[in-house]
Amino acid sequence: MASVVQVRAVTVAFGGLRALRGVDLDIAQGERLAVIGPNGAGKTTLFNVIAGDIAPTAGAVVIRGQDCTYRPSRHRPRLGLARTYQKARAFSGLTVRENIYLALAGHRGRHRALWRSPADRAMSDEAGEVADRVWLSAQLDTVAGELAHGQRRQLELAMAIATRPDVMLLDEPASGLSRGERERLVDLLESFDERLTLLLIEHDMDVAFRIAQRVVVMADGEQVMAGTPEQVRADPHVHRIYLGTEAAA
Numbered sequence: 001m002a003s004v005v006q007v008r009a010v011t012v013a014f015g016g017l018r019a020l021r022g023v024d025l026d027i028a029q030g031e032r033l034a035v036i037g038p039n040g041a042g043k044t045t046l047f048n049v050i051a052g053d054i055a056p057t058a059g060a061v062v063i064r065g066q067d068c069t070y071r072p073s074r075h076r077p078r079l080g081l082a083r084t085y086q087k088a089r090a091f092s093g094l095t096v097r098e099n100i101y102l103a104l105a106g107h108r109g110r111h112r113a114l115w116r117s118p119a120d121r122a123m124s125d126e127a128g129e130v131a132d133r134v135w136l137s138a139q140l141d142t143v144a145g146e147l148a149h150g151q152r153r154q155l156e157l158a159m160a161i162a163t164r165p166d167v168m169l170l171d172e173p174a175s176g177l178s179r180g181e182r183e184r185l186v187d188l189l190e191s192f193d194e195r196l197t198l199l200l201i202e203h204d205m206d207v208a209f210r211i212a213q214r215v216v217v218m219a220d221g222e223q224v225m226a227g228t229p230e231q232v233r234a235d236p237h238v239h240r241i242y243l244g245t246e247a248a249a
């Protein structure tokens with residue numbers, strides 16, 4: 001299957017510290033891939049390089065056959081790539097519909113006042129459809145600041161979906177969620193169209209292993225192993241470097 005994202009020998013140095021050391025990664029269209037590893041492994045740095053938030057010191061990032069290594073993040077949505085952030089980006093004082101509307105408007109380069117023209121009303125309806133896809137229909141008129149933590153995460157997903165991506169990068173989507181909210185998040189991600197490619201960094205093993213078809217394990221800026229969740233779970237080396245420390249934590 002053709003790769004939609006290719007990471008080629010990517011190295012990132014912060015001064016003397018090499019956060020990534022020649023990492024290679026191929027992500028296929030429709031794949032569900034989780035990157036795991038202990039603190040400081042380089043997961044966020046890899047994510048930021050793919051998302052265009054930082055440029056690598058060496059190596060290349062190719063998206064849909066186009067070399068994007070030095071293209072900033074604002075070009076990624078045009079290539080069908082969207083990301084979520086650990087820190088919420090929604091406006092607390094605006095409703096779910098308004099936040100999604102702004103994400104739609106921003107993607108289309110329209111920064112008009114809310115609901116002025118019929119075209120804007122159509123976009124407001126579209127915001128409702130996007131909310132439906134993340135199970136937030138009942139909260140359309142709720143201001144984001146009053147949403148439960150899990151719902152807020154759903155809104156973040158909606159704002160990414162508004163750009164009609166076919167690759168979504170999810171930065172620790174389950175962090176800070178209750179057990180029930182995590183279950184709901186996994187169910188929601190599993191409900192997405194199977195052609196949507198998902199790359200996630202996740203500390204919660206249950207979430208990562210349930211969503212991913214392939215898990216990449218990183219440590220010290222390198223890929224240690226990659227395999228199915230079952231293979232990774234059973235690998236003694238991974239247990240030593242990661243699962244053991246997690247279990248002890």
Ligand SMILES: Nc1ncnc2c1ncn2[C@@H]1O[C@H](COP(=O)(O)OP(=O)(O)OP(=O)(O)O)[C@@H](O)[C@H]1O
Pocket residue numbers: 014017018019037038039040041042043044045046
């Ligand atoms: N902007 C930066 N400046 C200097 N060092 C950095 C910077 N960003 C990351 N690092 C260092 O690079 C290494 C990899 O960090 P990174 O955040 O990518 O790891 P991670 O696997 O995402 O860790 P965590 O699970 O704790 O988020 C760490 O040693 C970190 O301290």
